[in-house]
Amino acid sequence: MQRPVCGEAGRHPMSPFATSVTLISLWGQAPAASGCGLTAKPGVVSIQMCKSAGKSGDRRMREVGALSEAMDLAWGSHFGTYEFRPPAALTWSPGMLKIYGLSRQPETIDAFKAMIHPDDRGRVDAEGVEFIRSGLDVYSHTFRILRPDGTVRVVLDRGTVEREAGDGSMVFRGANVDVTDEVHLNYSVERQLRVSEERYRKLFNAIDDGFCIVEVDLDALGGRSDYRVIEANPAFYAQTGFPPAILGSWLRAAAPGLEEHWFETYARVARTRQPVRFESESNHLGRWFDVYAFPLDHPEESQVAILFSDISSRKAQEEQAQLLLGEINHRSKNMLGVIQAIARNTMTGDGGEFVTRFGERVAALAATNDLLVRNGWKPVVLEDLIRSQLDAFTAKTSGQFLISGPEVKLSPAASKALGMALHELATNAAKYGALSVAGGQVSIGWALEPGKDGETFRLEWRESGGPTVNAPQRRGFGWTVTKRMVESTT
Structure with a gap:
């Protein structure tokens, strides 16, 4: 609210100093020196005293006194006027006394200087000396004072x-x-801004996610958009692999292999002012990213903030999981096919025998599967495979097996087929062959024999000390499995 004051008033205690025309503007530029008046509002105060050569000294003193009184009324304890005639004549208005917390004005200029805060006193003296030396007519400075009650x-x-x-x-x-109050308010605001900036900077530098602000050129050379990074946190460089020198460089020139979709996406965000969240791969950087891009407040600057994280490991794990699921599906189908074949070929004789034989064959298949799982579905050692299939028989036939041969590794497919063949051979030996009598013995040997087309794997199952056996009249499941085993390993 403005309070204009103009006119003549009664004599004021300040009137002895008002013997000449002067102009004071406390905040900003001084007003033009015409007319007389006062304008006061929070933050803006101007005093303009009448400039007329024809007025008497008393008239001028009354005008200045009226203006000073009006200022005291408008500003209360916040405003005061003074006159100082060096070396000693000092005159204060009531407003000055209120500001300095005094009941009467200082008697000397030194008494006044003593009220200036000790930390500011030297600076104020130096500014006064410099002002006098400069020959200027208007002075202005700010300092702290120390009131008698100790308040600053x-x-x-x-x-x-x-x-x-x-x-x-x-x-x-x-x-x-x-x-x-104004200084404290400004200090409080500045301090809050400083604290906020410090917090932002700590977060900016500490977060694991990459963050950057880019400036987008929507009309770059050739009609294509371009962008450059103008601010970035440490994680930006760690997650993209870009060097710090990339800062401020236009990406089409600095990273010519960068995919087009990055330029198109950030240009769209800058143009439409709509944020976007997406996952995308950069073959140029060799990484996958989860990205959130959003426009900043000033459209004319075409700036986009980008928060992102490197999800390459997660994508690799997802891909591995998909491959694993596909492999499990493939192996499950194969396993079901084998079990179905076992069931079909076992379905002879009475039901009790079927259950027994089927269970034994599935157990043999499971033993091979366990070995493959323990080995991470990598090639398995042949001797380990043989022993896993003979475990079910060694408890009853201790010392009846002789196993010998060099270290040979078999693929998972060959291991499953050979495992079933070994189970069938051991079952037949236990029922009809060398393992059916106390003195019988089974020798299992293998070798890698050189040939024209490379090495040939040869495995021999030889029984001795058992009963005489006749050639089978038909080919059963054991024959079928053994034949498939040979086919799968050739």
């Missing part, structure tokens, strides 16, 4: 000096405004 206030001091050409004397006329 901040004062804005602004005024003019009248220099007498004859004797070199000077008259200082000015005003003080208590700006403590």
Whole structure:
């Protein structure tokens, strides 16, 4: 709210100093020197005193006194005026007394200086000396004062000096405004901004996710968009592999192999002002990224903020999981096919025998499967496979097996087929052959024999000490499995 004051008022205690025209503007530029008046509002105060050569000294003193009184009324304890005629003549308005917490004005300029805060006193003295030396007419500075009750206030001091050409004397006329609240408010706001900036910077540098701000050129050379990184956190460089030198460089020139979809996406965000979340791969960088891009507040700057994380490991795990599921599906189908074949070929004789034989064959298949799982579905050692299939028989036929041969590894497919063949051979030996009598013995040997087309794997199952056997009249499941085993390993 503005309070204009103009006109003549009664004599004011300040009137003795008001003997010349002066102009004071406390905040900003001084007003034009025409007319007379006062305008006061929070943050803006201007005093304009009438400039007329025809007025008497008393008239001028009354005008200045009226203006000073009006200022005191408008600003209360926040505003005061003064006159100082060096070396000792000092005159204060009531407003000055309120600002400094005094009941009467200081008797000397040194008494006034003693009220300036010790930390500011030297600076104020130096500024005064420099002002006098400069020959300027208007001065302004801010300093702290120490009231008698110990409180500290901040004062804005602004005024003019009248220099007498004859004797070199000077008259200082000015005003003080208590700006403590404004300074504290500004300090509080600045401090909050500083704290907020520090927090942002700590978070900016500490987060594991990459973050950058890019400037988008929507009309780059050739009609294509381009962008450059203008701010980035440490994780940006770690997750993209870009060097710090990339900062500020246009990406089409700095990273010519970067895919087109990155430029198109960020240009769309800058143009439409709509955020976007997506996952995408960069073959140029050799990585997958989960990206959230959003526009910043000023459309004319075409800036986009990008928060992202390197999800290459997750994508590799997902791909591996898909491959594993596919492999499990494939192996499950194969396993079901084998079980179905076992069931079909076992379905002879009475039901009791079927259950027994089927269970034994599935157990043999499971033993081979367990061995493959323990070995990570990698090629297995042949001797381990043989022993896994003979475990079911060794408890009853201790010492009846002789196993010998070099180390040979078989593929998972060959292992399953050979495992079933060994089970069938051992079952037949236990029923009809060498393992059916106490003195019988089974020798299992193998070798890698050189040939024209490379090495040939040869495995021999030889029984001795058993009963005489006749050639079978038909080919059963054992024959079928053995034949498939041979076919799968050739």
